[in-house]
Amino acid sequence: QDELHRPFFPYKFKFKFSGCPNDCVASIARSDMSFIGTWRDDIRIDQEKVRWYAKDMNLDINDVVVDRCPTKCMAWDGKELKIDNSNCSRCMHCINVMHLALSPGKDRGCSILIGSKAPILEGAQLSSVLVPFMKMEPPYSEDDVTYEDLPDLIDAIWELWGEEGKTRERVGEFIQRIGMGNFLDAIGLDPQPEMVAHPRTNPYVFY
Secondary structure: OHHHHOOOOOOOOOEEEEOOOOOOOOHHHHOOEEEEEEEOOOOEEOHHHHHHHHHOOOOOHHHHHHOOOOOOOEEEOOOOEEEOHHHOOOOOHHHHHOOOOEEOOOOEEEEEEEOOEOOOOOOOEOOEEEEEEEOOEOOOOOOOOEHHHHHHHHHHHHHHHHHHOOOOOOHHHHHHHHOHHHHHHHHOOOOOHHHOOOOOOOOOOOO
């Protein structure tokens, strides 16, 4: 009963949920485990509405939308808007500006991130990607990953962090201390390209 009421964690563990990558609750900055709604197919485009924005709303699509795309995956020729969805980072900027013309894809789920916090032992840090996309379908779904797999993932993280974490050490600081590679190996997750924060700065391999 005592463990159910007050688990023996090194420190607090917060969950936050955002419906889309706008992340209005700032889960990526304020929670130990963030759930951010996203999609993995193409952005849906209503070309008539895009032309309506350009003509009737006097929207400079090249200046306001295309040039401000962080991955430069959009092109507008005055008649048709094209999006290279393979390079889209789901930042929501284009959808926010032209929400009547653009909308998220239909293959929806969530991205799971881990490790953000305000300054405690170390400085503030943002979450890192843990699961790039989880379908989050009911357990009877035909999809290979459903939300019934989520409790197992959380239990594995809690067990590792509870055993090896230091007092007042958030899970993000714990990952920073032992390394993301060791953390993923211990909880049984395979590395994904989305987990890479930046290219290697050291060209040497040490054995």
